[in-house]
Amino acid sequence: MQTLNRYLTPILHELERFMQCYPLSNEHQIIKHLQTQKISPFETFSLADSKDLFNAHFLCMHALYQLKKQYQLSQKYRLVISAIQIQRITINEVKALSESSPTSLDSTDPLESYYLNSKHYFDTQKAQIEGMLTSFWQKYLAQDEKNAALAVLNLPANADAKMVKTRYLQLVQKHHPDKGGSNQAFNKIQQAKTVLDKAF
Incomplete structure (x- = not known):
């Protein structure tokens, strides 16, 4: 050895x-x-x-x-x-x-x-190392996306799935275009929820 x-x-x-x-x-x-x-x-x-x-x-x-x-x-x-x-x-x-x-x-x-x-x-081997680096960066970027999505919903970093769902429903009610809200704000909330659904 x-x-x-x-x-x-x-x-x-x-x-x-x-x-x-x-x-x-x-x-x-x-x-x-x-x-x-x-x-x-x-x-x-x-x-x-x-x-x-x-x-x-x-x-x-x-x-x-x-x-x-x-x-x-x-x-x-x-x-x-x-x-x-x-x-x-x-x-x-x-x-x-x-x-x-x-x-x-x-x-x-x-x-x-x-x-x-x-x-x-x-x-x-080099291929294993490349795989480890790719995995690391995917997790790192996913964490960045999660943090950004939590910020859109104005939630803390330790928020759980239940908190996300509750806050999402509150914001959708407030910003839905049919209720006088902005399309842009509504779409941003929807995108944040999609990211967070993958994270939890």
Whole structure:
């Protein structure tokens, strides 16, 4: 089985240096730093290429989860890894946060086993990566459309199907052209309801 061990030592060393300076950062900042420092193989990745982007992402996350394990063993720091930020906190900060919110830092990370399995780095093909990217963008755009439709109906982001239906009926009554409303406003409400019907 292929491993990523040949890359890990310099990556982990540089990650440790980076986290000392920037205990709160994100994956993009880390990858850019590793590229700037010419840490192998990051200096060879072109982030415009989907396979290189996947490899940079996977290798960065793999190394972060390895560092997280090292921190757990040393019991000096805790590494919190999420989609939007990477944060290194001291054990004392962990204790203080745990007391104020007991479940926030103790939850298991379902992605950890994925990123610690180097098989995914070597076996994931370009077509699979393209599929993942397409799926991501479809979900991202669908979320944008949903938010825009909720705004048309003047509903909060956490609105459910029942709230949508109730608000839709209120607005249709108010803006229906047969009741003196505007065709344009009525059509906008109809389109928003169509989008939201797909979302729920």
